[in-house]
Amino acid sequence: MAPEIVLDYRPLWAVLISLVAAVLILLTGEKNRNLRETWTILAAFGKVAIVFSMLPMVLGGQVLESAPLYVAKGIVLQLRADTAGMLFAALASFLWVITSFYSIGYMRGHHEKHQTGYFAAFAVCLSATMGIAFAANLLTFFVFYEILTIATYPLVIHKRNPEAIRSGRKYLAYTLISGQLCLIAIIWTYVVVGHGNFQAGGFLTLDHASRGMLQFMFFMMSIGAAVKAGVMPLHGWLPDAMVAPTPVSALLHAVAVVKAGAFGILRVVGYVFGPELLKQIGTAEVLAWFAAFTIIASSLIAMNQDNLKRRLAFSTVGQLSYVVLGVSLLSPLGLLGGMFHIIAHAFMKITLFFCAGAIYVTTHKENISEMHGIGKQMPITIGAFTIASLGIAGVPFIVGFISKWNIALGALQTGQWLYIVVLIASAMLASTYLLPLGYLGFFKKSDKFTHYGEARKDMLIPIVITATFSIVLGILPNFGAHFYDLAAMSAQSIIDGIQLIGGGW
Amino acid sequence: MREQFPSLIVVVPLAAALLSPFIAYFSKTLVRWLAIAALLVSNISAVAVLIRVLNGGVWHYHFGGWAPPWGIEYVLDPLSATMAILVSFVALVVAIYSGPYVKDYAKLKAGIFYSLFLLLSVGLVGMMITGDVFNLYVFLEISSLAGYTLIAAGGNKATVAAFRYLLVGTIGASFYLLGIGFLYAVTGSLNMVDLAERLLPLLDSRVVIVAIVMIMLGFGIKMAAFPLHGWQPDAYTYSHPAATPLIAGVMGKVPAYAALRFFFFIMPATAGPVHKALQVMGILAAAGIIIGSVMAIAQKDFRRMLAYSSVAQIGYIVVGLAIGNSLALIGGVLHIINHAFMKSCLFVVAGGIRWRTGEYRIDNYMELNKKMPLTMGALIIAALSMVGLPPTAGFFSKWYLVLGAIEEGMWFYVAIIIISSLLNAIYFFRVLENIYMKKAEKEYKDIYKGRKLELPLQMLVPVVVLGIGILVLGIFNESLVTQVIQFAIPGGGL
Amino acid sequence: MLDFLTNSLIYWLFAILFLLGFFGILANNNFMKKLMAMNIMQVAVIIFFLLLGQKLGGTLPVIWGTDYVVEHYINPLPHALMLTAIVVSLSTTGVALALMMRIQDHYGDLEEDEILRRMNK
DSSP, X not given: OOOEEEEOOHHHHHHHHHHHHHHHXXXXXXXXXXXXXXXXXXXXXXXXXXXXXXXXXHHTTEEEEOOOEEEETTEEEOBEEOHHHHHHHHHHHHHHHHHHHHHHHHHHHHTOSOHHHHHHHHHHHHHHHXXXXXXXXXXXXXXXXXXXXXXXXXXXXXXXXXXXXXHXXXXXXXXXXXXXXXXXXXXXHHHHHSOOBOXXXXXXXXXXXXXXXXXXXXXXXXXXXXXXXXXXXXXXXXXXXXXXXXXXHHHIIIIIHHHHHHHHHHIIIIXXXXXXXXXXXXXXXXXXXXXXXXXXXXXXXXXXXXXXXHHHHHHHHHHHHHHHHHHHTOSHHHHHHHHHHHHHHHHHHHHHHHHHHHHHHHHOOOBGGGOTTHHHHOHHHHHHHHHHHHXXXXXXXXXXXXXXXXXXXXHHHHTOHHHHHHHHHHHHHXXXXXXXXXXXXXXXXOSSOOSOOOOOHHHHHHHHHHHHHHHHHHHOTTTTTOHHHHHHHHHHHHSTTOOOOOOOO | OXXXXXXXXXXXXXXXXXXHHHHHHHOHHHHHHHHHHHHHHHHHHHHHHHHHHHHHOOEEEEGGGOOTTTSOEEEEXXXXXXXXXXXXXXXXXXXXXXXXXXXXXXXXXXXXHHHHHHHHHHHHHHHHHBOBHHXXXXXXXXXXXXXXXXXXXXXXXXXXXXXXXXXXXXXXXXHHHHHHHHXXXXXXXXXXXXXXXXXXXXXXXXXXXXXXXXXXXXXXXXXXXXXXXXXXXXXXXXXXXXXXXXXXXIITHHHHHHHHIIIIIISXXXXXXXXXXXXXXXXXXXXXHHHHHHHHHHOSBHHHHHHHHHHHHHHHHHHHHHHOSHHHHHHHHHHHHHHHHHHHHHHHHHHHHHHHHOOXXXXXXXXXHHHOXXXXXXXHHHHHHHHTOTTSHHHHXXXXXXXXXXXXXXXXXXXXXXXXXXXXXXXXXXXXXXXXXXXXXXXXXXXXXXXXXXXXXHHHHHHHHXXXXXXXXXXXXXXXXXXXXXXXXXXXXX | OHHIIIIIHHHHHHHHHHXXXXXXXXXXXXXXXXXXXXXXHHHHHHHHHHHHHOOTTOBOSXXXXXXXXXXXXXXXXXXXXXXXXXXXXXXXXXXXXXXXXXXXXXXXXXXXXXXXXXXXX
C-alpha cells in the first residue's frame, strides 16, 4: 500500500515552536524565572499537541509533508512525518514535557547557574530532534543533526569547570569529525543519485556505484550516526558527557541525542541503502558485529563503575546497540524490535536517570557504594529505579521485554543464533549491574539514611509517570501513541511485501 | 538617468571621496553622512543594475560613450552586478561601523579617513564591474593605495606592515601590468570580450603562457594566496580597526574574482596552459588551507588568527577554480560572497571587543558574553559558518565545493576541505570556550563594571546586520545560486 | 647579429632592468633602497609598454598634413596607458615616502631587520 501524501505544515510547526521558545527564554532571562519557565512548559505542551495531532493521520497510512524549501540548487530542505519519524517525534516530544517539569525542579533544587542558557539550549535541542525525526532527505537530516551537536555542547559544559570543558572538547571532537565523514558520504550520495530523499526500502542500488564504493559510503554514513549512538569503539564521549546536569543526561543522553544516532542508523539502513542492497554488499553484518560486541563489552565495563551516572551511561551504550543490532539484522522483526527498543529504552533509561538525579539533589550522593540503605529514605524513587532496572534486564511485563523478544525473533528469522546468546548474556549482565542498587538500597542496613525524605514533588512525579509507563507499555505496547503499530508499520514499509508473522504482542 | 546607473556605482563614491576633505572642514558629522550616502547610492545603483540585468541580459556600458575596444567598457552581467552589490554593501555597513572611531578625530583627519575609505570602495567596486583589463589595473592600484594608507593608519607597527605590503603589492601589480602588456603585444586589445576572441587561437604560444603566469602571480599576491601571503597577517592585524573589516573581508576577494574573470571568461580554463596553471594553484591552495589553519591555531592575537584563517579561506576559492567544473565554480563564487560576510563580521566583532575592553588577545576574552551578548551571538554565527556547519552560509559553499570535487573525482580536495573545517572548529571553539567559560579575574571585572554593556548603536547595528546576513545567505542561497551565479558561470545552467 | 640588436636586444635590456628591480626589492635591507628598486621595476614595465607602440620609421601620432597612412605613426595607446601608469607609480612612491618618514620618526631607522626586531619586541 503506497502511503498517501498530504501537504501539511505541522511538522514544520513542531520544529519551530521550541525554537521560538528558545528565543523567548533568552529574551526573558534570569530576572523573571517563572515567565521563563512558562515558555518552556508552553512550548513542550504545544509541541506534544502538534505531534500527537498528526498521529491518527500517520496511523491511517498517510504521510504528512511540508512544502520543500529550496536551499541550494537541486537540494531542498523538507520535513515529512512518516511512521518511523512519528515514532521518534512522539517519544521525544512526550518525554520533553515530563523532563521540563523535572528540569525545573532539578535546576531550582540544585541552585544551578546559567539556567537561562540551559533552558534555551534544551529547547533548541528539541527542535533539532524534531527536525531529525521529520527530515525527509539526507541533507535535512544532516542540517538538524549538526544543529543538535552544537546545541548540546553548551549543556555538556554547563558546569563550566575544567572537567566539563574537557568533556565538551571530547564531545565536539567525536561528533564534528564523524559529522564531516558523514557529510562526505551524503554529498557522494547526492552526486551519484542526484537526490537524497529517504524512501522506505532504500533508494541506492548497485547501479549507482560499485560495490566497494557503496560499502565505503555505508561505513562513512554509519560512523556519522554511530558516534552519537555510542557504538563501540566510538562511544568515548558519552560517559564523559555525564558531567552535564542530570535532566540533560536523562533526556538527551538517553533519549534525544543518542537516539538521534540510533535513528540515523535506522534511516541509513532502512531508507537510504535498504535491506536488499545491504544483503548484497554485506555491510550490515559488520555493523551487527560491532553492536553485539558493544552490548557485551559495555555491560562488563558498567559493572565496574561506582559512579551511578557513569554506570547508567555505559548501560546506555549497551542498550543503544540493541537498536543498532536489531536494525542491522535486516529482518522484519529485527527492525521492529530495534525501533520499539528506541521507545522502550527511552522510558526505562529516563526513569533511571531521573532517579539518579533525584538521589543526587536530595542526598548529594553520586556513588553506588554510598547508597546503602537509601531505600528507607526514598522508597518511591528506589522502587521506580528497581522497576526500570528489571525492564532493562528484560523481565516480562516491562516494556524492555517486548523489544528484546522481537530482536531475538528477528535473529531467529535470519538464523543467527549467536546474537540470541548475546542478548541473553547481556540481559543477565544488566541485572548484575543495575539491580544491586535496589538491593543495597532496600536491604542493606545503614545508619546514614534514617529519616524519611523523598525527592521534591516536581522531581518525584515525573519519576512515577515514566516508571508507570514502563510497565503499562510492557503490557499494552500500543497504549497511547500506538508505538508498536508505528514500529510495525515502518518495518513493513521497509521490507515491503514480507508479512510480519509471530512476534507475539 | 537610468541608463547611467553603472557609472553611478563608481562615480558617486569617487566624487564623494574627493569632496570629503573639504566638507570635513565644516562638519565631521556631515562628512560621515556624505560617505554613507555615497555608498548607499552606489549600492542602490548596483541593485538597480542587477534587476535590469536579470531581466534584460548582459549590459555593456560604454564609459563616456566611447565604443570598445578603444573606449572603456563596463560589463554588467548578473555575477559582476552581484559582486558590486556585495562590495558596496559591506563598505556601507563598515562605514556606519566606523562612526565611533572617527568621532574623536580632528576634522581634517576624519575627512581624509573617509576619503580614503571611499577610494578603497571605489577601487574594489570598479574592479568588479570593469570590462577592460587596463582599467582593472587602475582600479587595483586605486584600491591598493587607499588600502596601504588605511593600514598605515593603525599605528606604528601598522606603518611598517603597510610599507612592506606596499612593496609586495607593487610587485604584484607590476607583474599583472606586465602580463597584460604581453597579452596586448600579441592581440592588440585590452578589452575583455575582444581579448577572449583574439586569444583563442594563440593560447599555446609562449607569450601567452608567460602572460598567464605573470597575471596569476599578480593576483596571487593581491589576494594573499599561499605561498604569496607573507604580507597579509601583519597588514590585517595592525590596520585601522574601522577599515579592517572592509580590507580583510573584501580586498582579498576582489582579485580572486578578477582571476575568475580572467581564467574562465577571457581564456578557456578547461584545457591548455590555463588548466595546468590552475592545477598548480590548486595544489598550492590546498597546502595553504592546511598551513593557514594550523598557523591560525597557533595564534594568540584574535585578529592575527583571523588573518591566517583568511589565507586558508582564500584557498577554498582557489580550489574551486582549480576543480573548475560548474558546481565547484558556484562553490568558489558563493564562498567569495559568504567569506566576505563572515570575515567582515568577525573583524567587526574583533574591533568591537577591542573598542569595549581594549583586548585583542584570545586568552583575555573572558566572560564577554555577559558584557556584549548580541555581539557574541554574531560571533557564534560567524564562527559556525567558518567551520561550515549548517544552516549557516559557510556550509553551502563547502557543499558545492565538495560536490564539485566528488563529481570530478578529486578526492584530494575533499579530504583537504573536510580536514580544514575540523581545524577551523578547533580554533573557533577555543575562542568561544574562552569567552563563555573562563571566569574573569576580579580586577578585570572591577575595571569594566561601570561601563555600559553593549557596543554603541552605530557599531552594534553592523555587527547584527552582518551576523544575520550570514544566516540569510545560508538559508536563501538557492535563489542566489539559481538566479545569479548559475547563469554567470561559463558552461553554467548545469 | 644585427637582427638581434635591432629586434631583441631592447627586450633583453628591459628584462634585465625588470629583474634588477625585482632583485633589488628582495635583496636590500634598507627601505629606501627597496623603494628605489621598486621604481626601477616600474620603469621597466613602462619601457616595455612603450616598446609595444614603437614602429620603425614611425613618427608622433599627430596627423601630419594629409598623411593618413597608419604605418607612418607610432601606436599612441601604450603611451596613453603609460601616462596613467606613471601617475600610479608616482603616487605609490609618494605614499611610500610618507610611510617611510613615519617609520623613520618612530623607529629612527630604515633597516628592515632592525625595525622588525623592535616591532616584535
